[in-house]
Amino acid sequence: MTETEAAFPAPSSPSYAALAERFRPIFRRIATDAIQREAERILPYEPIAWLKAAGFGALRIPVSDGGLGATIPELMGLMIELSAADSNVTQALRAHFGAVEDILAAGRSDRRARWLPRFVAGDLVGSALSEAAGNTLGSFETVLKAEGDILRLSGTKFYTTGTLYADWVHFAAELDGEIRSGFISATAEGVTRHDDWSGFGQKLxxxxxxxxxxxxxxxxxxxxxxxxxxxxxxxxxxxHLATLSGIGRAAARDLTDQVAGRRRAYSHGAAGTVQTDPQVLQVVGHVRSLAYAAAAITLQTAQATQAVYDLSIGGKAEEADAATIISEISVDQAQPVVAKLVLEATETLFDALGASSTIRATALDRHWRNARTLSSHNPLIYKQRIVGDYAVNGTAPPSFWMVGGVG
Structure with missing residues (x-):
């Protein structure tokens, strides 16, 4: 890490430096071809395979179980760095890390004994929770039915992030009228994964x-x-916050590189070179400050989630329930702010550059498109209302969000 890069926030734990040193060469390798993948729509099978081979998917698993023992703030710090390389890769791995947390929360159970070794061996999990067809709000059209000693899963899921790269798929379905969750092999007979995501951001x-x-x-x-x-x-x-923060950092990095490498200046500029133009430098500084603030907020917010984990595995259920509310409110407070910081950074960077910065080869627009797409998940307009309702009325935030038809 250069001195310039070191000016960005990172977890202050002693073990973070060792974890980051392990993965930064892979992050740099991923960043090398990120623009080409974006331009030619090359799915990141290789980058995910590199991370998989290096044990990235086992970051949160305790050392005693064969993992790397990272805390949640440490995981988010690495996700910010990975997102600065290619935010598509981080988003594709989101469901996996969520599944790992579910298994860790199960304590010393058969589920844990069954799944942690698979994760340590490199297996990854994708998502198949959401539906975009005719499900009624609060239910799923996807169903499980018993057939002898096994169950049969039927249905169609959308927003199945990461499934193309996964070994297993985390699904939600109804079994005898009740919602169940589970894992199914991504290559099982009857499982078909389609590369048909058509959003203008997070394309891969x-x-x-x-x-x-x-x-x-x-x-x-x-x-x-x-x-x-x-x-x-x-x-x-x-x-999402970590991914957005990484996008902000990538925008600041690319802007810095663009300004440092420019050999043309405007006759009506404030200096003979772009590199010494105080107005241009002000924009660079502003974008970096926005990215810094986004990451700092994200890492601070991660500590509240770590507190819930610590209390849960410590057997302090009542305290964990109370901490869960604080964790969710902390994230709800952070999301609108981080999103706005990063969206401003990814738009403002163009003010320091000329029209040449809009050429497709620079791919600078990918930062805004990716940030805008991420910021559209679980609409931000609801977050501030939830926070306000908690502050004024003590109303706990919803424990799970679903989408479905209401008529």
């Missing part, structure tokens, strides 16, 4: 459609929908 995350056609599921891999980590809602949104 594999967030399209996954279809289950009577696909086999082992009963031991199905569990109650609420038998997951207490802090799952906060955690998933925290990953």
């Amino acid at each position: 995350t594999g967030s399209g459609t996954t279809v289950f056609d009577n696909a086999p599921v082992f009963p031991e891999d199905v569990f109650a929908f609420d038998a997951r980590s207490k802090y799952r809602t906060a955690f998933y949104q925290l990953v």
Whole structure:
């Protein structure tokens, strides 16, 4: 890490430096071809394979179980750095880390004994929770049905982020009228993954459609929908904050590189070179400050989620419940602010550059498109209302968000 890069926030724990040193060479390798992947729509199978081989997916698993033992703030710090290299990759891994947290929260259980070794071996999990068709709000059209010693899964899911790159898929479905969650092999008979995500940002995350056609599921891999980590809602949104913060950092980096390399200046500029133009330098400084603030808020927010985890594994259920509310409110408070900081950074950077910065080869527009797409998840307009309702009336935030038809 250069001195310039070191000016960005990072977890202050002693172990973070060692974790970052392990993965930064891979992050740099991922960043090298990020623009080409964006321009030619090359799905990041290789970058994800590099991370998988290096044990990135086992970051949160305790050392005693074969993992790397990272805390949640340390994980978010690495996700910010990875997102600065290619935010598509971080988003594609979001469901995996959420699934890992669910297994960790299960304590010393059969589920933990079954899944942690798979994660340590490198297996990754994708998502198949949301539906975009005709499900009624609060329910799923995807169903599980018993057939002898196994279950059969049928239905269509959208926003199945990461499934294209995954070994397993985390799904939600109805079984005998009750919502269940579980894991199914991504290559099982009857599982079809489609690369049909058409958003203008985060184009390479594999967030399209996954279809289950009577696909086999082992009963031991199905569990109650609420038998997951207490802090799952906060955690998933925290990953969005880390990804946004990394995009802001990438925007600041690319702007700095563009200004440092420019050899043309305006006759009506404030200096003979762009590199010494105080107005241009002010824009560079402003964008870096926005990116700094976004990361600082994200890392601070991650500590509230870590507190829930610590209390949960410590057997302090009542305290963990109270901390869960604080964790979710912390994320809800942070999201609108971080989103606005990063959206401003990714738009403002063009003020320091000329029209040449809009050429497709620079791909500078990807930062705003990616940030805008991430900021559209779980609409920001609801977050401030939830925070205000908690502050004034003590109303706890919703524990899980769903989308569906109401008529």
